[in-house]
Amino acid sequence: MFDLSTWYHELLDDNAIFTPATMAHYWEGLVTTTQLVFLSLVVGLVLAVPLAILRSSKRKWISLPIYAYTYVFRGTPLLIQLYIIYYGVVFFDGIQESFLWPVFRDAFYPALIAFTLNTAAYTTEIFRGAIKATAKGEIEAARAYGMSESLMMRRIVIPSAFRRALPAYGNEVIFMLHASAIASVVTLMDLTGAARYVYSRFYTPFEPFLFVALIYLCLTFAILFFFRFLEKRLLAHLSSPSL
Amino acid sequence: MLDLQGYGPRLFEGALVTVELAALSLGLAIILGLITATAKMSRSWLLRRVAGVYTTLIRGVPDLVLMMLLFYGGQIGVNAISDVLLYDYDIDIYISFNAFAAGVLTIGFIFGAYMGETFRGAFMAVDAGQIEAGKAYGMGSALLFRRVRFPQMMRHALPGLSNNWMVLLKTTALVSVIGLTDMVRVAAEASRATHEPFVFLIPVAVAYLLIASVTEWIFARLQKRYDIGFGEH
Numbered sequence: 001m002f003d004l005s006t007w008y009h010e011l012l013d014d015n016a017i018f019t020p021a022t023m024a025h026y027w028e029g030l031v032t033t034t035q036l037v038f039l040s041l042v043v044g045l046v047l048a049v050p051l052a053i054l055r056s057s058k059r060k061w062i063s064l065p066i067y068a069y070t071y072v073f074r075g076t077p078l079l080i081q082l083y084i085i086y087y088g089v090v091f092f093d094g095i096q097e098s099f100l101w102p103v104f105r106d107a108f109y110p111a112l113i114a115f116t117l118n119t120a121a122y123t124t125e126i127f128r129g130a131i132k133a134t135a136k137g138e139i140e141a142a143r144a145y146g147m148s149e150s151l152m153m154r155r156i157v158i159p160s161a162f163r164r165a166l167p168a169y170g171n172e173v174i175f176m177l178h179a180s181a182i183a184s185v186v187t188l189m190d191l192t193g194a195a196r197y198v199y200s201r202f203y204t205p206f207e208p209f210l211f212v213a214l215i216y217l218c219l220t221f222a223i224l225f226f227f228r229f230l231e232k233r234l235l236a237h238l239s240s241p242s243l
Numbered sequence: 244m245l246d247l248q249g250y251g252p253r254l255f256e257g258a259l260v261t262v263e264l265a266a267l268s269l270g271l272a273i274i275l276g277l278i279t280a281t282a283k284m285s286r287s288w289l290l291r292r293v294a295g296v297y298t299t300l301i302r303g304v305p306d307l308v309l310m311m312l313l314f315y316g317g318q319i320g321v322n323a324i325s326d327v328l329l330y331d332y333d334i335d336i337y338i339s340f341n342a343f344a345a346g347v348l349t350i351g352f353i354f355g356a357y358m359g360e361t362f363r364g365a366f367m368a369v370d371a372g373q374i375e376a377g378k379a380y381g382m383g384s385a386l387l388f389r390r391v392r393f394p395q396m397m398r399h400a401l402p403g404l405s406n407n408w409m410v411l412l413k414t415t416a417l418v419s420v421i422g423l424t425d426m427v428r429v430a431a432e433a434s435r436a437t438h439e440p441f442v443f444l445i446p447v448a449v450a451y452l453l454i455a456s457v458t459e460w461i462f463a464r465l466q467k468r469y470d471i472g473f474g475e476h
Contacts, residue, residue, distance in 0.1 A: 072452070075409075075452045077414075077417075079416040080416060080427060080444055080451070083444050084441065084444045084445070084448070087431075087434050177305075178304075179305070181305035181306075181307040181308055182307055182417065185420050192307060195311070205311070205312060205315035205316040206312070209308055209311055209312040209315070209316065210312065217304055220302075220303040
């Protein structure tokens, strides 16, 4: 019978750098990267939708603070935001005594918070743009039906804004995947972290960095195709009819 | 008052490094972008293919990974070349591949791909009548590029160029990871040494916002200049 594990070990036997041990590092890195990116995107999206609605408010005192948040988080490098949260978390009074400390001592959660706040800022602006671009006629039609503001938001504005935001949001997802590479700077063992570790062990830059570059490339293409598929399904009414 | 605990001058030097790096990378990115856009619109299948692979690969891999590949791999590559020169041709030179060069090359190379897309769209948006008019005046292709296609293209390219620049500026922060002493690295070192991260990191964040605002104003001025003759937008 064909034994997968023997095959795997024989395949890597004569190789000095791609050993089962380094493969385990890359796998661990892939898991960390996926967790970080997926969690921050989900939480960021959940935060961004209400923020985008508030940001589109005509009342200045509601929209201005949210604009300030998105301006600061979009205008400064993610690395700075990560450093501020990673080094700054100890300054919250009493956090070192609280039950949360074991959670925050690890670099994972500060990184997750930084990534989430960053992607939420970008996503808020993407959705705001989509909400603003709602066709006047749709809003007038909703008003003519006697819909209240909240019903109109729920039934008319948000569903069509989601669809309009899709291409830009796909770019944001890819951007987040690439931005997550800086997690390795604060000692996290993500994909880039694994490559840096292998590099420091064997002092060969090409194998580890080209290998993870290839993995990132595959992930990017997977995201790209997923969003293209979604666009095809959800934006079918906008594509030119095939003759 | 803000007490930088003696790190003030070093932070300022770091800020200069950031600005220099960003400006040089932008220059390289614009040149590469123009070349890529030209290749993408060329009649040669091979050129179009090479430009396509370049933009796809660059946009699929994180900047930091490319930067590390170039920085750590670059020195080995340079050493290999100088070894060949020494043993085969008896020329003894030592080229040190420093972090600044690696930073400019990687960032320029990455954003060249983005600029290529921006410029291609902008070149295609230039009214064909303008080019025909230039040809009718007997302009050669170089003169036509300088006097008609480039200025006309810039009008369409500036919004995208400005966006790319804002992303590029923030990307420069990554060079601190490969050992270049820009303002982010100074601030991170100072935070670790003094255990006061906010004192150093927040002013650096503000500095980025400041640079972004100043350059945004410059881009708005440029847009106005290139829009001359097209009425108000």
